[in-house]
Amino acid sequence: MKIVIFGSGGVGGYFGARLAAAGNDVTFVARGAHFEAMRSLGLRVVNPLGDVSLPEVEVVNRVAQIKYADFVFLTVKLWDTQQAIPELVPLAERGAAVISFQNGVQKEEVLLRVLPKPSVMGGVSYISAAIQEPGVIRHFGPIQNLVFGEFDGAGSQRALELLSACESARIGARISNEIEREIWEKFVFLVGLSATTATMRQPIGAIRTNEQTRGFLLDVMRETVNVGRARGVTLAKDYADQQLEFCDTLPAEMTASMYQDLLRGNRLELPWLSASVAELGEKMGIPVPRNRAVTDILALYVAGHKSD
Structure with missing residues (x-):
């Protein structure tokens, strides 16, 4: 499964590292010193559940460098959303499911103004994590859960596939038929x-x-x-x-x-x-x-x- 982590801070960096360590094809999108550190030294998660160390990761500083994905985790800060969404259009049009794990309740409205409606899934993350230093994510406490689902409440194969990937990565996850x-x-x-x-x-x-x-x-x-x-x-x-x-x-x-x-x-x-x-x-x-x-x-x- 190919997963793009668009926003590799506390939330994206943590869950992306877990998924990559479990063998998924994960590409991180990062910038600045964090991007440089990940490109040269990989990504490390300092974690009370057990550290994750990835000496090499696939990391880019522009989404345009990625040609295909099964899932895109949107985890940039909310003020970057409006600027970020147009970059996701080519991936969404090629079949990627885009899930915002950001805070707020109007984020999907913003996504749906630009992206094809079938590409957007709903998501919620429960975690306390942050960039400790470039290339290092610190996870605070044991909570690390993802909830996701289709907005029409229907079951889907892609949701089941993502759930399986999360479970294999030892991420607490479940599908919701009432994601809103x-x-x-x-x-x-x-x-x-x-x-x-x-x-x-x-x-x-x-x-x-x-x-x-x-x-x-x-x-x-x-x-x-x-x-x-x-x-x-x-x-x-x-x-x-x-x-x-x-x-x-x-x-x-x-x-x-x-x-x-x-x-x-x-x-x-x-x-x-x-x-x-x-x-x-x-x-x-x-x-x-x-x-x-x-x-x-x-x-x-x-x-x-x-x-x-």
Whole structure:
């Protein structure tokens, strides 16, 4: 199976390395120092489940260098999506299935404006991983799961083939016949975690144990559920309450990646998280004051503020 990893950071680098180590034909698309390191030294994953070391990997810095693929994992940062999609058109037209494992709930809409509809599958990733240094990915914690499926809910041979490849690579994976709901379920949690840890500059443990901040977290997630349900997504009415209970099971020191990006002065994915909820809610006349507040509080930091 030929798999292209378009965006070889924490998510793409980790899952791509696992699939390559299991014998799949994996081509990584990377850039800058990460590309140079992978080209000369290969790719290494530092992993509590066992390190993965690939002394040689197939890596390119332009998708146009790839002629064919069975699957493309789209794992670039969300702000790169609009620019990245046109590069995928030739692969999609030659039969590649394109799966976005990015955050957010509007990414597939962007894909479908450019790519043939049959080429797009839905996907969700659950992992905490990042580039430790060029050519090295660090995986934090044991969670490393992929969920994917066809948007019409039908079973497909390509989904079964990808599931088999993931299982052989010891990746936690499953097929969903309600992939849109799965995408929104992760979105509800992610919006809540990113909104609160970034605005409050505290990990989830502190936030969930304070009555006021716990209530704010719940309200952020409830607004997100309300927006999703208004768009026809089959989220349970009490899904935000369920996710709050899930937050009680998380390591107390856990934060969202957006909080880490804020600390490092990196660009934020805010426009695709709370700001997206605020925009969708206001268009539909649904009250979203908490997500609007988060959007306003973090507005100064969206573009990043690195001193270098």
